[in-house]
Amino acid sequence: MKIVHYPHPALRCQAKPISSIDKKIKLQIGEMFDLMYEAKGLGLAATQVALPFQLLVMNVSGDPDKKEHEFVYINPTLVERKGTMDGEEGCLSFPGLFQKVRRAKTIKIHAYNLLGEKVEVVASDLASRAWQHEIDHLNGVLFVDKLGIIGKLASRGALKELEEEFKYAQQRGDIPPETEIKALIDSLLSES
Ligand SMILES: [Zn+2]
Numbered sequence: 001m002k003i004v005h006y007p008h009p010a011l012r013c014q015a016k017p018i019s020s021i022d023k024k025i026k027l028q029i030g031e032m033f034d035l036m037y038e039a040k041g042l043g044l045a046a047t048q049v050a051l052p053f054q055l056l057v058m059n060v061s062g063d064p065d066k067k068e069h070e071f072v073y074i075n076p077t078l079v080e081r082k083g084t085m086d087g088e089e090g091c092l093s094f095p096g097l098f099q100k101v102r103r104a105k106t107i108k109i110h111a112y113n114l115l116g117e118k119v120e121v122v123a124s125d126l127a128s129r130a131w132q133h134e135i136d137h138l139n140g141v142l143f144v145d146k147l148g149i150i151g152k153l154a155s156r157g158a159l160k161e162l163e164e165e166f167k168y169a170q171q172r173g174d175i176p177p178e179t180e181i182k183a184l185i186d187s188l189l190s191e192s
Contacts, residue, residue, distance in 0.1 A: 010050035015138040045137030076111035
């Protein structure tokens with residue numbers, strides 16, 4: 001498992017709801033936390049590790065020792081948003097790119113935890129931003145889609161570089177060709 005970078009097709013897939021929490025998914029969650037901490041992120045969505053499932057891990061403290069801030073959420077939906085805020089945002093799938101994104105200041109989410117229990121979360125500020133960013137991922141939406149015209153122009157160079165890197169990685173054989181990636185995602189989507 002590794003974190004995929006833009007423009008990997010997995011980042012654009014609509015993740016599928018999870019219907020059962022098995023051993024395999026628990027192992028994947030552990031790996032996702034490891035990758036998130038290694039990359040110094042606050043959250044990671046399953047689509048970012050090329051798994052097309054409605055699953056995300058989060059620790060807004062970013063500190064692996066603060067286990068009380070570690071959360072796993074399954075099938076999350078945003079049910080309420082209030083206010084707006086502007087702030088800088090980055091993404092583990094866009095290394096080195098930071099841009100200002102407007103988000104709702106406070107949100108309410110419904111999701112399931114690892115025990116399969118329904119949970120309601122209200123989050124503000126940084127946590128709210130992390131939530132909106134990660135839920136977007138599960139719908140194939142990326143933070144660069146949310147930029148204003150100036151942010152879009154300012155990101156063009158960085159995006160082009162990532163596209164070139166991706167192309168070279170495919171040429172080297174480090175990343176499979178597009179058709180192979182899509183077939184893999186489709187096979188995961190049609191499982192169970
Ligand atoms: Zn992201």
